[in-house]
Amino acid sequence: xxxxxxxxxxxxxxxxxxxxxxxxxxxxxxxxxxxxxxxxxxxxxxxxxxxxxxxxxxxxxxxxxxxxxxxxxxxxxxxxxxxxxxxxxxxxxxxxxxxxxxxxxxxxxxxxxxxxxxxxxxxxxxxxxxxxxxxxxxxxxxxxxxxxxxxxxxxx
Amino acid sequence: xxxxxxxxxxxxxxxxxxxxxxxxxxxxxxxxxxxxxxxxxxxxxxxxxxxxxxxxxxxxxxxxxxxxxxxxxxxxxxxxxxxxxxxxxxxxxxxxxxxxxxxxxxxxxxxxxxxxxxxxxxxxxxxxxxxxxxxxxxxxxxxxxxxxxxxxxxxx
DNA sequence: CTTGTTGCAAACTGTTTGCATATTG
DNA sequence: CAATATGCAAACAGTTTGCAACAAG
Numbered sequence: 001x002x003x004x005x006x007x008x009x010x011x012x013x014x015x016x017x018x019x020x021x022x023x024x025x026x027x028x029x030x031x032x033x034x035x036x037x038x039x040x041x042x043x044x045x046x047x048x049x050x051x052x053x054x055x056x057x058x059x060x061x062x063x064x065x066x067x068x069x070x071x072x073x074x075x076x077x078x079x080x081x082x083x084x085x086x087x088x089x090x091x092x093x094x095x096x097x098x099x100x101x102x103x104x105x106x107x108x109x110x111x112x113x114x115x116x117x118x119x120x121x122x123x124x125x126x127x128x129x130x131x132x133x134x135x136x137x138x139x140x141x142x143x144x145x146x147x148x149x150x151x152x153x154x155x156x
Numbered sequence: 157x158x159x160x161x162x163x164x165x166x167x168x169x170x171x172x173x174x175x176x177x178x179x180x181x182x183x184x185x186x187x188x189x190x191x192x193x194x195x196x197x198x199x200x201x202x203x204x205x206x207x208x209x210x211x212x213x214x215x216x217x218x219x220x221x222x223x224x225x226x227x228x229x230x231x232x233x234x235x236x237x238x239x240x241x242x243x244x245x246x247x248x249x250x251x252x253x254x255x256x257x258x259x260x261x262x263x264x265x266x267x268x269x270x271x272x273x274x275x276x277x278x279x280x281x282x283x284x285x286x287x288x289x290x291x292x293x294x295x296x297x298x299x300x301x302x303x304x305x306x307x308x309x310x311x312x
Numbered sequence: 313c314t315t316g317t318t319g320c321a322a323a324c325t326g327t328t329t330g331c332a333t334a335t336t337g
Numbered sequence: 338c339a340a341t342a343t344g345c346a347a348a349c350a351g352t353t354t355g356c357a358a359c360a361a362g
Binding site for chain 4: 313314315316317318319320321322323324325326327328329330331332333334335336337
Binding site for chain 2: 110115118126127132133137141
């Protein structure tokens with residue numbers, strides 16, 4: 001944990017930016033969470049905990065953490081940009097359950113390798129990639145089977 | 157092309173929705189394009205061509221096309237929801253160049269298969285998946301090499 | 313003490329919605 | 338003619354920004 005603080009400080013120093021209390025609080029909150037989050041959730045968490053940091057600062061800090069290589073954007077769920085920390089966590093891909101919203105993380109060396117191969121073939125230099133599979137998790141499949149028929153998709 | 161019209165009509169009829177001139181115009185425009193697009197671009201195209209369809213109708217029609225299985229959302233670039241048509245085009249994945257914005261489409265049977273395997277392992281029933289690789293295309297790599305140093309990432 | 317940062321509120325952007333009117337099946 | 342669609346403008350949600358006061362290096 002102290003390591004990420006050092007990395008962030010270093011990132012900031014190198015470009016003449018400042019390590020402020022607000023930024024530190026955001027950083028620590030991010031790394032105390034162990035799942036995906038978005039700016040608003042983070043803000044709410046801090047707010048409840050009486051750390052009154054403005055939304056603006058949260059929105060301004062997250063991109064810095066991305067550039068510092070500490071967090072990354074993930075699948076967009078319903079319009080909000082969501083993030084997860086990446087440091088010491090390594091790359092992985094996601095399955096997102098349409099039924100309950102659950103996120104399953106996985107990693108496949110084979111897929112990683114194939115991707116690199118394909119990039120090479122196209123002369124493409126990959127920087128980041130993201131694989132997301134939407135579908136239904138085990139539990140939600142059961143729930144669905146219990147209903148006689150799937151409703152028509154007439155909901156909004 | 158007439159085939160997609162039939163599919164859409166069928167989709168609409170089955171759920172008591174109407175095949176209106178506006179919907180037809182949007183549908184035809186979508187299928188006359190051969191690249192990714194977003195709601196605003198579509199609206200602008202139609203507007204220039206004197207087909208005055210309201211933004212609201214465009215926004216209301218696109219989700220119908222998605223549900224009809226004719227188009228699909230793609231990578232989100234800069235905040236807008238972007239789509240591509242899928243009919244007769246088949247599934248494929250994307251490389252997105254950070255330098256010039258170019259989109260390279262590719263498809264790997266091996267990756268598709270591995271994904272299915274992984275889903276099976278997790279008891280996950282996939283509905284849709286999306287693999288996006290961000291990086292630099294051949295041309296942009298050359299451009300970058302020509303500069304002595306990469307600029308610090310201090311831009312917004 | 314200079315430069316970057318904060319918080320606030322206002323501005324923006326993409327998208328959705330309520331409603332009166334018009335159109336489809 | 339009943340039910341759905343349209344266009345408009347207003348409403349929304351998430352995010353960004355201008356600015357005056359403030360704080361880090």
